[in-house]
Amino acid sequence: MPEIAEEDILTVTYYDNYELIPQGYEFVSNSTINQEHLPDNLSQYTKGQITATKTKVLSNQEDIWLWSVIYYDKYLRVIQTITDNHLEGYDRISNNYNFVGDLLETKQGLCLIMNKKLLFMRNLRMIV
Numbered sequence: 001m002p003e004i005a006e007e008d009i010l011t012v013t014y015y016d017n018y019e020l021i022p023q024g025y026e027f028v029s030n031s032t033i034n035q036e037h038l039p040d041n042l043s044q045y046t047k048g049q050i051t052a053t054k055t056k057v058l059s060n061q062e063d064i065w066l067w068s069v070i071y072y073d074k075y076l077r078v079i080q081t082i083t084d085n086h087l088e089g090y091d092r093i094s095n096n097y098n099f100v101g102d103l104l105e106t107k108q109g110l111c112l113i114m115n116k117k118l119l120f121m122r123n124l125r126m127i128v
Helices: none
Strands: 011-015 050-057 064-072 078-084 090-097 103-114 117-127
Touching: none
Parallel strands: none
Antiparallel strands: 011 050, 050 064, 064 078, 078 090, 090 103, 103 117
């Protein structure tokens, strides 16, 4: 099998837990998420699940990676994703389910940051 140089890696996928996730991608509980469905430990039920990915931005500048982190409830339904965007901000999407697993509500938060200053933050709410 040929050696792969580090600069040739374009996507990295993380499984099982959140130990290697950098700061700033923490789970944030909000009114959209059904608190009864949350596990005591967010890594308690994630064995075998994708917990994050990072994707390299192809440019002539320094290495830039966009992260996407996925949080699950105790039934392995996606309750929150935090995803970097190309504008140096992030999107946070939170989901709420009923007791049978139907999606009831999705809330999307968009945050734009430029030169380490918050430019814009907006919350969108969608009732399914």
